[in-house]
Amino acid sequence: MRTPTKSERKVIERLFREYTLEELADAFVFPVDPPTEEQRLAEEEFWAERRRQMANRTPEELKQSKMLQIKYQILNYIDQIDPKEHWNFQYFLNEYIRAQDKKDKEFADDVDVKPYVLSQYLNGHRTPPKEFLIRLELHSNGLIPASWWLRLLQKSKEAELMQDTAIREQESKHVKNKIELTL
Amino acid sequence: MGYYLEDKLTGERLPAVISRLSRKEVMLVGKKQFHFDWKTEALYEVYGLKLVRSREILGLISLDYQASNRAIEIRLIANASEHTGRRKRYERIAGSLIAFACSKSVEAGFGGFVYLRPKTKIIDHYRSEYGFKYTGFSMIIEGSNSEILINRYHEDTN
Incomplete structure (x- = not known):
């Protein structure tokens, strides 16, 4: 998770003043504040459930993936x-x-x-x-x-x-009158 | 054609490429043009979107591969300041970057699972514009929804 620095908070406030919500969603994913304790617990539970689901995939689902x-x-x-x-x-x-x-x-x-x-x-x-x-x-x-x-x-x-450098050496004997360019 | 941007002035479709920036290139990204301090992103994978015909980077994305969660987190996206809001010349910059993140997630074997932590005020826009779902702490996209997004932004996958 990316949390905002002090100066980034000011940037975000300015962006929210200057642009509509639609324009912001169309151009940004912002740094955000850390989750509350309640959110953190919900998050842990969410990821535990996801890991369970992923571990219980059938062989057919694994093949498709x-x-x-x-x-x-x-x-x-x-x-x-x-x-x-x-x-x-x-x-x-x-x-x-x-x-x-x-x-x-x-x-x-x-x-x-x-x-x-x-x-x-x-x-x-x-x-x-x-x-x-x-x-x-x-x-x-x-x-x-x-x-x-x-x-x-x-x-x-x-x-x-x-x-392939070898082929260049090998083929060079078949080439004459090379163009000379001054670059 | 792959990824492409739409020129708002001419309606033209312009081929675009998304490629990884080296650590050195990330360190050189300017705060003024890309709004945030990108140096901290050098620890992650940073990709830039350019038009094929030009070397100018129009948008950046930073991705965190989380193997244990089998997911990619979008840490940061920013369009270049001249390509933000009403003044912008090209459409589809951020959408192409998000679709690219989805394709990298499938490529990594994560089933297209991508998530981001939204600013509360723009949750609805991420939902309606890109098909993300809100989980209470983050917004996720995965599986067939990821494929739909990739197909919308990458022409060869249709």
Whole structure:
């Protein structure tokens, strides 16, 4: 919880004078005073009940939660222009399969690919075609669209390309008459 | 498009991104522009919303991940002063930041559970504008209500 400093209290008072309540809700979550003893006790009880509910989730609820977790991990990852960490397509495909407690062979059967082909997708030795991405979308019942899997693949390739110094050395012998720029 | 803001002058939808600020960036946030002392938030996760075409931060949010409660607390939100009230040019700044907090909560495995401690006078507005429920000491949003909010503010999730 964030409590206001003395000068922040003055700022908050000023903001409440200058703006309507609607404008304030549309622009702020404010620092607030600590709870009273009564509120603190109610709060403790509330969190105890929440922890109980979370601990008593059924395996099906846990599976659903894990699937949504992967969905938003992918979304927040592909939304970032310059992600701090590079995850790749393989990582998320592996997570997707594990979230359903399936073996690779069972999942390969679900999406009608040979187990060795799935294994190549998983270790990055083969790039999945668009048909496979569509099958992933259908398998997730639209939860994770094919376009997200495609953006993941593109992001993985981009990171790979940027980090690969060996290929630059290797390919430089095939390039001549380089443009010379004075920057 | 992901998150986007609406330009009140032209009606245009402008793509926006929300990204985490480094500790150093948080320490440099100005009190004048963002109303409060953000330095204390450097211990938490602070995210800034920008238009894709510009580097200017239009709004900030500070999040506290509470693994034991399986919840994220929104500690603080502030639009930049020039984007507050009637004078503001863009709509959807705070809403996008709250929807982003919901998506981070699902991502963390907390089921979209997000809460904030409201100023009493604006409880009704958080309820009607974002779908928060009042518990007596805080306002919470979770599960399908979190998803509804994310879908409203993030275009790719519809």
